[in-house]
Amino acid sequence: MALLTTITGRLSQAFLLLLVMSLIGFIGIHSVGNPVYNVVNIETATPEDIRRATELLGLDQPLWRQYVVFVQNLATGSFGTSYIYHLPAFDLVLSKLPATLELAVGAIVIATIAGTGLGLLAVTRPGTLIDRIVVTATVFALSVPSFWLSMMLILAGAVMTGWFPPGGRGSTVEVLGGDWSFLTADGLKHLVLPTLALAIPNVALIARLARAGTVEVKKTDFVRFCIAKGLSGRRILFRHALPNISLPIITIVGLQFGGMLAFAVVVETIFAWPGVGKLLIDSIQLLDRPVVMATLTFISIAFVALNALVDLLYAVLDPRVRISA
Amino acid sequence: AAAQELRVATSYKLMTLDPHYSTLNENSSLLSHIYERLVYQDEHLNLQPGLATSWRRLSDTSWEFKLRENVRFHDGSPFTSDDVVYTIERIRNFLKPPSGGFQAYTKGIASVSAPDPLTVIIDTDGSQPTLPLSLSAIFIMHRDASGFATTEALNAGTALVGTGPYKFKSWRSGEILELTRNDDYWGDRPSWSEVKFRIVESPAARVAALSTGDVDIADFLPARDVEAIKQRGAKVESVPAARLNFLQFELAKEAAPGVTDKSGNTIPNPFRDQKVRQALSMAIDRGILVEKILSGFGTAAAQFFPNGLAGTSSNLTAQPPRYDEAKALLAEAGFPDGFKLVLNGPAGRYPGDGETLQAVAQSWARIGVSVQPVAVPFSVFNTKRGAGEYGVWYGGCSGESVDVCLEAVLASPDAESGAGALNYGQYRNPAFDEMLEKARALDVGPARDKALADVTDFVMKDQPIAPLYHFHHIFGYGERVGSYVMHPRGWTTAMQASPAAK
Amino acid sequence: MTIENSEIPPLDVRNLTLQHHGASGTTTIVRDVSFVLGRGEVLGIIGESGAGKSTIGNAVIGLLGAGFEQSSGTVRVNGTAIETLTASKRHALRGRTIASIFQDHTSSLDPLMTVGAQLSETISTIFPDLPGTGVRQRALELLQRVGIPDPNGRYHSYPHQLSGGQRQRVVIAIALAGSPSIIVADEPTSALDATVQKQILRVLRGLVEETGLSLLLITHDMSVIAEIADSVLVMKDGEVIEHNATAALLDNPQNAYTRSLLSAVPRLRLSHEAPAIGQGGPDEEAAQCDEASEADGPVLVVENLSKTFGNHGLQALFGIGSATFALRNVSLQLRRGGVLGIVGESGSGKSTIGRILAGLETGSADKVVMNGRVCDVGSRGRSGGLLGRIQMVFQDPASSLNPRLTVAETLMECVRFTARTEHDRHPSRVTETVERLGLSKVLLTRYPHQLSGGQKQRVCIARALLAGPEIMIADEPTSALDVSVQAEILALLKQAVSERNLSMIFISHDLAVVQDICDAVCVMKDGRIEDYGASDFIFGRSDNPYTRHLINARPKIFTL
Amino acid sequence: MTHQPSTTLKRRPSRRVCTPPNLILALFVAAAVAAPVLAPQNPYDPLQIFGWEASSPPGTIGSGGYHYLLGTDGLGRDIASCILYGLRISLMVSIVSALAAAAIGLTVGVTAAYFGKWVDAIIMRVVDLQLSLPTMLVALIAIVTLGPGVDRIILALIIVQWATYARVVRSVALSEAGKPYIDAARTMPLSNARIVLRHLLPNSIAPAITLLPIEIGHAVALEATLSFLGLGVPMDQPSLGSTVANGFQYLLTGQYWISLFPGFALFGLIAAINFAGEDIRRIWDPRNRSI
C-alpha cells in the first residue's frame, strides 16, 4: 500500500539522516574543542586530572573508535551520560521537553491564529487604516531583534506594571510523566511573556504571508468567478483564498514550530525558561557531546516528523501535489 | 510561612547533586545547604570549625580532627567519624573521572582512621600543613550500608542526606532547587523555613527578577546594572573576589603564535624578554578596567588575591599606566616601533573579559603595540590554549588560598606533582619554585602568610604575568532580606542571608 | 420565438465606453456600445477576437479587471444603473439576478475544491434555507442537466481531474445554480462536442422559454447563434458594427465585416464522393502505411494505448477512491505530413492521448513509435531525441502560458531554444508569425492576463509553430477564435503541414473544421476508438452509429 | 472581501520608488558607504578611542576633540561612529548572506518540487538535516575550522538560512509544477535548468520574497548573536548588530544611549529593508505591472 511504502521510505530516510547528523555532530564537536576542559575545573585541575578524565571519557581514542562506541551504545538505547550534568543524556533532553513544548505550542497556536487573522483582516480592507496599521506593525514587529523584544516585554509586562513575573517557570503539575506548568494559574502567568516573545515575530510573519498571498489570490479568475457566483466575501476568504495561500503558511508554521522546539535560545535565556534550546546551546558551548548528540537526535526527529506532517498537509490541501516517499 | 520563604535567583547551575562530583562553585555553593564540611572557610578565608570542632597536628605526617557531638543527618542517624572515613574513601577510591576534581584535595592523604566515633586521624604522605584547608572543600556524606552511593542515585534525589541546615526537597537540573529547614540542625536555627533557588543564567534575567521582587536575592549582578537596581529599591553588596584575572605570555617558544612585526613577519618571541613583559604590564590602564568596564566593582590587581587577604604582599599595588616609560623599555628591549600581536580570551566567561581585551588593545596601541583582540567561546579558548596556539591571552585563577594560585600559574609545570597546572606560558623559575615550596611547607599562620607574600614580591618582579583585576562579586537583595554577608569565594547560600526585621 | 417586451428590460446597456489605463497610456477597449436585453430574450454577441466582447460581459456583472474604467455610459439591471449601487448591493445581484459564465472556464474553478463542493456552496449561498441533502440533490441534478456523466462520481472530482468540456459544463452548472434571470455566457460551449453542445443549448433555450431567462451570449460559433439567439450584435475593434435580428443578420448581413465573417464559417460537406485517400477502417490504412517507404511511413504509430487515472495524492496514499479509465486500447497512426483529426465526446480521452504522446502523462501501450523511435510512454518525461520535435497546443490556452512572461518573452524563448540555424533564431520570426496569426505587435509586450481569450490561444499556436515541430498536437486550437481568424489559422496550419512536412494531430469538436484540415479522422467515445478512417470515409460513408449521431447532432442551420 | 466600485478609476499600482522607506534605506546605504567621511571617530582605531571617556552621555565633548553626539559605549567608542561603521559590515553580511541563501534555497527548493521523487526526497532530507543543525554549532564549526572572518560568518549564515527558503518555495512550487504552463515548457526543448529557473521559480517565489527582508533582519540579529558569543565579526570592529548586542547589556542601566541609539538604528534599518521588500513583492507581480 502506498501509505506503507511512504512511511517506510520516510523512516529509512530519517534513519540515514540521523546517521549523517550524528557524524556531523561528532566531527563538529571534535573539531571545535576538547570537552575535557569543561569537565574538569580548569582553574584547579592538574594535568594528571585532565589526562585521567580524558581517558575515562574515552576522548583519547581515535575519533572513529569513539564513534563506533557511540553507535554501539546507541544500539542499546543509550546516548551516554552527560559530561557536565552526569545524567543520562536523553533523559535530560526529555526532562526539558514539557517546558519547551508548552511554550512552543502556545506560541505557534497564537501565531497561526492571530497571524492569519490579522493578515486576512488587513486584506479585506485594502488601503484602509487597518490595513496600513497591520502592514506597519508587522514590519516593526519583524524588525525588533528578539532579545530586544523579550527585554521590552519584561520591562513593560513585569518591571513596570508587575502584571507578570519576569521569568522562570511557575509551579508545575505532573501529568503523563512530565511537569506541566500550563495547568496551574501561576504557571500560566509565567507562560504569558515568553510565549508572547516567541509568538509576536511569528504573528507578524504569518500575517504578512497571509496578506501577501491573499492579495495575489484575489486577482485570480476563480476568485472573480466566486464573486460572480454571489458568494459572500467571508466565504471567499476562508473557503477559497485561505486554502490557496496556506501551503507557504503551513510550511512556515512547521518550520517555526520546529525552530521554537529546538532553537528558542534567546527567549529561553532571557526568561530563564528551562527549555531544550538553552540546553542545546549550553551543551554545545560546553562541548557536552552526549547531550548534544541526544538533542540533535531529538531535533532531527522532530523536524523530520514535522516536515512529513507538513508534506501530508500539502496533499490534504492540494490534490495536485504528489507526495514522494 | 510564606514570609519565611527565601527565593534566590542564582547563576549557579547545580549540575548534579553528588557533592563530590565537581569542585566548581556551580555545584558546591548550593550543595553546602545540605552537606557540611569538617572545616569552614569564613569570609576572611580563615578556617573555622565546621563538623570538626578542633584539629591539631599529631606529627609531621598526622592530623587529628575532633568531631562535633550530637550532629544528626537528615535521616536521623548520628554523624560519626565513620562517615568521614567513608567520604574520603568515596572520593579516593570510588569516584572515577571526570568526577576527579576532589581527588586533588585528598592527594596527600595516606590513610584515614576512626579511633572513636568523634575522632578522625588522618595520616599524610609527607608534611601537609594545609590539610584542614583542603578538607574545607570536602562535603561529608553519610556512610551508605550498601556501598558507595553512585552519582546516579544521588541525582535521583533519594539518598540525599547531609547534616546541613537545610534539607533537600526537590531539584530539576539546571532549573530549580528547593530546600526546607532542617529543624534538628546542630547550629543556630536556620532563618528560612523554605528556600527556593531558581537557576537563572542570564544576568539580565536575574536583574529583572530582583527588580520585580520576583526573588529576594540575586547573585552575580552585572556591575553596570547596580545603579538601576538600587533605584528600584533593592540593596547591593559586593566583595572583591579571591581571585585574579591576568594576561599570560607564551614564554617557552622561540616564536610566539600571533606575534609579528608591524608588517606581519615573524619575530623572535618578544615575551621572553622581561623588559617587554614589564613594559606591557606597565602600559595597561587598569583604572579603565575597574572604573569603566567593571563600573567600579573591581580592584586593580598587582598580585593574586586582593590586598589584605592572607598571603598577599602589601608592597604590591596596582599603578596607573606609564606609557612613556613603557615605550622606553620596549625600545630598550629592541622594539622601538612595537610589534603586532593577537590577544586571545574567552567570551563571556568572566565579568568584563571581552571588553578587557579591547581596553588593553587601546592601552597598548599607545606604546606602539598593535593588538588584535580575539574572544572565542570558553571551550574553544581552552582547547586552543591547551594546544599552545596562543601567544598572549587572558586567564583567570581562583583558589582557597594564594599559594594555590601561585603554584598553579607560576610554578614550573610538573605532571607528576600537578604543579603549574595553569602555567600554559611555561614560566620556569627554579628560585621561585624553591621559595614557594618552602613557604607551603609552613604551618598555617602569619609566618606562612609572610613567606607567601615574599614569594609573590619576588616573582612579580619578573612579571611572568600581567595582573589585571580582582572583580567583585555583586549580590542584590530585596526588602525581605535584612542583610547578606558576602563571601570572597562567591558563594550563594541562604545561610548568608538574614531576614529583615519585621 | 416570443419576445415578451415588458416595460423595464432586465439588461439595458447605454453608450458604454470602457477604457484601460496602462503605463503606455489609455486605450479605449469598448466604444459607445448600447443594447437592450429583454426578458426571455437571447442576445448574441459575435465579432473579432479581441474586439472587447468579454470586457463588456465583465462590465455587465461589474467585475472589470484592474486598470479598467467605465468612462461613460450606463449598465442598467432591471432598471437600476449598477454604477450607482453600493458595492454590497451590487454584490447582492450576482449569482441571483445576474450570473456569469467566464470564457476561461478552467481558471474559473478553485483548484483545491471538488467541483461538487463548488457547486453546492453556490446553491447554499443563494438558497440558504435549503437543507444539506437538498443542496446536494440539486447539485447532482444540475450536473446531470449539463450532461456530466456519472454525476455522483464526478461530484467528488477536483477540477484538474476533469476534461476541458467537463469543466466548462461545471461552470455552466454553477451559473445556473442560482436560477438567475440574466446570464452572461462567454463562449459557453467552446469546448463541447456537438451532442453535448446541443444538450446545453437545449437547456438554455428551455430556461429562456420557460422562466424568461435573458441570455447574453458571447460566442464565435455561428451555429450556436443561429440556433439560439434572437438578435445579434457584431463587434469589431470595440465597436458595434451591426445589430439585427438573427435571421435577418444571417440572411442579409449589412456590414462587410459581417459578410466576411459569415462567409468564413466552415461548413461540413456530406458528399458521398469516393475518398481520395485511405479506403476504410484503420486496418486498411495501417497496411497501406506499412508498405510505404520510410520517408512516407507513419511518423507516429500507437498500438493499444491505455490510460487509467489513479487518484489524487491523499487518496492514492491511503489507497481509497476509484480509478478512471481514460483510454482503452487506443491504436492509431499518423502519416508523415498527414493530419489526423480526433473528434468525439467530451471526456472521451482526446486530450489525454495528446498529453501522453507529449510525454506529460504516463500510459501503457504495446508499442509507441515516434519518428522511427520506440518511445516509453510508461514514464513521464521527455525523451531526448523527441524534445521539441513534438509540440502541443493546449486545450486551455490561458493556463498554459507562463503568467510572468510577456508574449515576446514566451515566443522568443521558444525561438532561441528550438532554432537549428542562425536564421531561425532571428527575432523577426516572432513578429512575422505573430502578424500572420492576426495579432498586433503591440501585444508582444503584454502579459497573458492582459490578452483576450482568442489572443492567448493564438499565442499558444504561435509558440507551437515557432518551435518548428515535426509532430504537432493541437488540442482545440481554434475554439476561442472567430471564424474569420479561424480560417486564417487553419490556412496557416495547412501551409505548415504541406511546406514543412509537419504532421499533426488535430483535436476538435468542430466537425467542419476537422473535415477541412484532416485527412484521417478518429472518432472517440468513452476512451475507445469508435470509428477510424480517412476523412472522407468518416464524413461520407461510415455507418458507425456514433459517428452518424455526432454528425447529425450539428446545429441544423448550417447542415445544408 | 469587499468589492470596490469597478466604475471608478482604480488606484493604479504605485510604481514610485522614492517612497519614504526606500529613501531611508538609501540613506542607510549612503551612510554606510560614507562612514569614514561622516563619522567623527574611527571606532576601529584604538588610538582614537579614550577608555576613560567610556559611557559618556550624549553630547559630551571628548578629549580627542570629539563631540560624542550620541554618547560613547562602555569602551569609549563614539556611538554615532560605531553605528556608521557598523552599518557597513551589517549591511554587507546580512544582505549578502540572505541573498546568497535565498538564491541557493530557492533553486534547490524549486528543483526538488520540479523533479519530485528521489530528487525531492534527497534534497528535502538535506533540508531537514540543515534545519535541525543549530546555528551555533554551524558557526562554531565554520569559524573554528576556517578561522574567524567576515566571509566565514557570511558562509555560516548562508548554511543556516538556505533551507528555510528551500522549504517555503518548494511548497508553492509543488502545486505550481502541475500547472499547464509548466507542461507547455516541458514540451519545449528547454533544459530542465531553464524550466526550473525561468518558469517555475518566478511563479513560486512570492512567499520567499516576503521572507527575504525578514531573513535579512534575521541575519543581522544572528550575526549580532554570534558576535556576542565571540563567533562573529572581529570584536574590535563591531558591526551594527554587535554594537546592539553589546548595548543590550545596558538596557536596564541608566546608560540608555549605549543600547538605545544602536537599537534604533538597527530597527530602522531592518524596518526600511522590510518596507522595501514590500515594494519588491508588489512590483514582482506582473498583474501589478501595467503596460
Ligand SMILES: Nc1ncnc2c1ncn2[C@@H]1O[C@H](COP(=O)(O)OP(=O)(O)OP(=O)(O)O)[C@@H](O)[C@H]1O
Ligand atoms: N488587462 C488588460 N490590459 C490591457 N489590455 C487588455 C487587458 N485585458 C484585455 N485587454 C485587451 O482588450 C481587448 C478586448 O479584450 P476582450 O477580452 O474583451 O476580447 P474578446 O472580444 O473577448 O476577445 P476573444 O474573443 O479573443 O475572447 C483585447 O484587445 C485585449 O488585448
Ligand SMILES: Nc1ncnc2c1ncn2[C@@H]1O[C@H](COP(=O)(O)OP(=O)(O)OP(=O)(O)O)[C@@H](O)[C@H]1O
Ligand atoms: N488527472 C486526472 N485524474 C483523473 N481523471 C482524469 C484526469 N484527467 C482527465 N481525467 C479523466 O479522463 C477522461 C478523459 O479526459 P480528457 O481530458 O482526455 O477528455 P477530452 O476527450 O479531452 O474531453 P474534452 O473534449 O472535454 O476536453 C475524463 O473522463 C476525465 O475526467
Ligand SMILES: [Mg+2]
Ligand atoms: Mg473573450
Ligand SMILES: [Mg+2]
Ligand atoms: Mg480535452
